[in-house]
Amino acid sequence: MVTPNLSFAQATPYDEYVGTDTLRALPGPRTDAPEEPAFLVTTQVMELYFGLVRTELRLAARLLGTPDLPPATAAIARAAAYLDVVNTAWRPLNRLTPRQFNxxxxxxxxxxxxxxxxxxxxxxxxxxxxxxxxxVHRGNPEAHGELLAALRAPSLYDVALSVLARLGYEIPATTLARDPAQPYQPEPLVEQAWARVYAERGAGDHLWELAEALTDVAEGFMRWRTLHLMVVRRAMGAKTGTGGSSGASWLERSLRREIFPELWSARTLI
Ligand code: HEM
Structure with missing residues (x-):
C-alpha cells in the first residue's frame, strides 16, 4: 500500500488549487446569531453558482449560432444542473423563523x-x-458594463428563435429583428413553432433535445424564484425588504414573468 504524500514545505497543492485561504478569508458572520453563518454561506455559494450558470448560458448563446445543436444543448443542460444544486441549497434556510432572521x-x-x-x-x-x-449597478462600472452588454445582446431565447427560423419554422421578422434590450413579448407564431417541434419530433432529435434543455433551465430558474419566495414568506412575512421593496409582494410579481413563455404555452396546443 502506498500512502499519500505527507510532506509539503508550504501550502498544500490542494490549498493552492482550490484557494482555501481565500475561502477562509471570505466575510463571515457579523453577529452571534447561530443561523447567520448558514445564511451567509448559502448566499456566497449561490453567487458562485450564478457565475457558473452565466458562463454556460453565454456559451450556449454563442454555440447556437453554429449549425451543430448538441454542444449548445449540453451547455444548457449543465446550467440546469447547477440550478438544481442551488435549489437544493435553499433547504437549510427553509425553517428560518422571523425571530431567528431578525x-x-x-x-x-x-x-x-x-x-x-x-x-x-x-x-x-x-x-x-x-x-x-x-x-442599480451604475456605481460598479465593470458589473454595470457586463450587465448592459447582456441587456443589449440577444438573449438565449432570442438566439433559440433564430435557430427555429434557420430550420424553416415561421418566426415573424419583427420578432427576429426586435430590440433585444426590450422585454420579450410572446408571439402566436412562435408558440405554433414550438408546438410543431413537440408534435413532430421526439427524444434523440437535436431540436427536441434543445427545447427540453431550455425548458429544464427555465423550470430551474422559476423554481429558484418560488423557493426564494417561500423562504422570504417564512422568515419575514409581508415586511418590506432590506433592499427597499415591498418584499414578498414585489417578489410575487417577478414570479409572473415567465421564462421562455411560448415553450410553456405551446404545450396547451398539442
Ligand atoms: C432569509 C433569507 C432571505 C430573505 C428573507 C430574503 C429577502 C428578500 C427580499 C425581501 C427581496 C426583495 C428585494 C428587497 O427589498 O430586499 C429579495 C430579493 C432577492 N434575493 Fe433574497 N432573501 C433571502 C435569501 C436570499 C439568498 C440566500 C439569496 C442568494 C443569492 C437571495 C437572492 C436574492 C435575489 C437575487 C433577489 C432579487 C430577486 C428579483 O429581482 O426578482 N436571497 N430577497
Whole structure:
C-alpha cells in the first residue's frame, strides 16, 4: 500500500488549487446569531453558482449560432444542473423563523440579493430584460458594463428563435429583428413553432433535445424564484425588504414573468 504524500514545505497543492485561504478569508458572520453563518454561506455559494450558470448560458448563446445543436444543448443542460444544486441549497434556510432572521437582519443594512449583478445577468441571458434593474449597478462600472452588454445582446431565447427560423419554422421578422434590450413579448407564431417541434419530433432529435434543455433551465430558474419566495414568506412575512421593496409582494410579481413563455404555452396546443 502506498500512502499519500505527507510532506509539503508550504501550502498544500490542494490549498493552492482550490484557494482555501481565500475561502477562509471570505466575510463571515457579523453577529452571534447561530443561523447567520448558514445564511451567509448559502448566499456566497449561490453567487458562485450564478457565475457558473452565466458562463454556460453565454456559451450556449454563442454555440447556437453554429449549425451543430448538441454542444449548445449540453451547455444548457449543465446550467440546469447547477440550478438544481442551488435549489437544493435553499433547504437549510427553509425553517428560518422571523425571530431567528431578525437576530441578524440589521447586519445586512440596505444589502439585498436584489443587488446581485450575477443574478440579474442570468435573468437577462434568459430573456427577462429590464433596463431599470441594471441601473442599480451604475456605481460598479465593470458589473454595470457586463450587465448592459447582456441587456443589449440577444438573449438565449432570442438566439433559440433564430435557430427555429434557420430550420424553416415561421418566426415573424419583427420578432427576429426586435430590440433585444426590450422585454420579450410572446408571439402566436412562435408558440405554433414550438408546438410543431413537440408534435413532430421526439427524444434523440437535436431540436427536441434543445427545447427540453431550455425548458429544464427555465423550470430551474422559476423554481429558484418560488423557493426564494417561500423562504422570504417564512422568515419575514409581508415586511418590506432590506433592499427597499415591498418584499414578498414585489417578489410575487417577478414570479409572473415567465421564462421562455411560448415553450410553456405551446404545450396547451398539442
Ligand atoms: C432569509 C433569507 C432571505 C430573505 C428573507 C430574503 C429577502 C428578500 C427580499 C425581501 C427581496 C426583495 C428585494 C428587497 O427589498 O430586499 C429579495 C430579493 C432577492 N434575493 Fe433574497 N432573501 C433571502 C435569501 C436570499 C439568498 C440566500 C439569496 C442568494 C443569492 C437571495 C437572492 C436574492 C435575489 C437575487 C433577489 C432579487 C430577486 C428579483 O429581482 O426578482 N436571497 N430577497
Amino acid at each position: 437576530a441578524f437582519r440589521p447586519a445586512l443594512g440596505e444589502g439585498s440579493g436584489f443587488q446581485s449583478a450575477l443574478y440579474r445577468e442570468v435573468e437577462f441571458l434568459l430573456g427577462d430584460k429590464s433596463e431599470s434593474l441594471a441601473r
